Amino acid sequence: MSLVDLRSDTVTRPTPAMRQAMAQAEVGDDVFGDDPTVNLLQEKVAAFFGKEAALFVPSGTMANQLAVSVLTEPGTQLILDEGAHILNYEGGAPAALWGVQLHPLTSENGKPKPQAVRGAIRPKNEHFAPAVALALENTHNRAGGSYWRMDEITAITQEARKLDLKLHLDGARLWNALAASKLDPKTVAAPFDTVSVCFSKGMGAPVGSVLVGSSALIEKARFTRKRLGGGMRQAGILAAAALHALEHHRKRLVEDHARAAALAHVLSSFPGVEVLPVETNIVIADLSGRKETQIDMVETLKEHGVWVVGFGENRFRCVTHLDVDDAGIEFATTVFQKVLGAAV
Ligand SMILES: Cc1ncc(COP(=O)(O)O)c(C=O)c1O
Known part of the structure; x- marks a missing residue:
């Protein structure tokens, strides 16, 4: 992937x-x-x-x-x-x-x-x-x-x-x-x-x-x-x-919610990253505690193959959906670790 x-x-x-x-x-x-x-x-x-x-x-x-x-x-x-x-x-x-x-x-x-x-x-x-x-x-x-x-x-x-x-x-x-x-x-x-x-x-x-x-x-x-x-x-x-x-697609939405929760869990483990409570398929990560700007972060993640959107001054948004499976979450997790795991 x-x-x-x-x-x-x-x-x-x-x-x-x-x-x-x-x-x-x-x-x-x-x-x-x-x-x-x-x-x-x-x-x-x-x-x-x-x-x-x-x-x-x-x-x-x-x-x-x-x-x-x-x-x-x-x-x-x-x-x-x-x-x-x-x-x-x-x-x-x-x-x-x-x-x-x-x-x-x-x-x-x-x-x-x-x-x-x-x-x-x-x-x-x-x-x-x-x-x-x-x-x-x-x-x-x-x-x-x-x-x-x-x-x-x-x-x-x-x-x-x-x-x-x-x-x-x-x-x-x-x-x-x-x-x-x-x-x-x-x-x-x-x-x-x-x-x-x-x-x-x-x-x-x-x-x-x-x-x-x-x-x-x-x-x-x-x-x-x-x-x-x-x-x-x-x-x-x-x-x-x-x-x-x-x-065919309504009942499976709970799978998207579980994957969003998994992403939130990973993202909240990094220094300086705060994640808004996740209730469904949207994850918003706040980078106010880090040095990088949201714009730089979105760009760096994109270079590594994870596309997210800027969502206000210090935040980016990830949304899980039908075209993201467990392998996609694993790939995103690896990239997040590489990009965000480094010190603040
Ligand atoms: C809460 C909400 N309402 C309305 C819309 C508008 O939908 P559309 O993009 O189909 O016009 C969106 C789109 O993301 C949305 O998030």
Whole structure:
């Protein structure tokens, strides 16, 4: 082995079995609503999360932005965690596309407290943009793959409802959260108006996300998807990959979690390296205690065949996924020992 790519779980390539499922997919024109494979995926994902309807879209970003569009009005506020993907990595879309002001909350582990949500609500007054929705992220990418416990979800969503807020869950890696928490998907999704999930991350599909919610909200989202140019035609080829992933790749996510824990164990043994608690498939190593900069470290690791990404000033991120097996972890361990084992 000469290379292991730990930059993200988005780097997976479809397996031969997934490619075969894609090649054999029955297709139709999904803008007319007659692609049977897309329809089947939408029905399955809606049922899995106990929602009325679902919409297949090209990316997690589009799923999140459709949720923002259907849950808000221009000039209103969406409350979310300061590390949220919607705030940090979606190109300013809530402002650029929907005229929505984001209201970030500080938190530990990407999980704001109910009191913080209450504190963000301003009284009705001509000075203040009204807050109309709250978005949570599960698992939380920037916080290192942390997941929400059911009591935490219940507490914050109940508080949000008391405050008349609509609720979206960015569940790009909700599959990982469910695998780690063993919670029932319907129970986790129940408090939310909309939930987005991705198939192109740990699930190993090449493309595709799904937004679930009530029939009325999904109908609105379908209109806006077309307006954004996200109406796809024979998309069943892609939906087939997602269906294959649902059946064959969901249960194996716990293997990625075990490998991430193994990497974390190795990384935390080196001088000056601090590793954030690992709950799923993301490992964030903080190098504040070392001489090398994060930029140099990422480069040196790459030269040795281990690809990771810089994640803030002093940190790098490793993500385990379908294309990293035990041999990959062993190879990465050897390289980490060579590069980080030396004195600080
Ligand atoms: C938490 C979270 N939400 C949304 C997205 C966006 O997904 P996509 O890259 O498919 O647009 C990502 C991507 O990594 C993510 O980590």
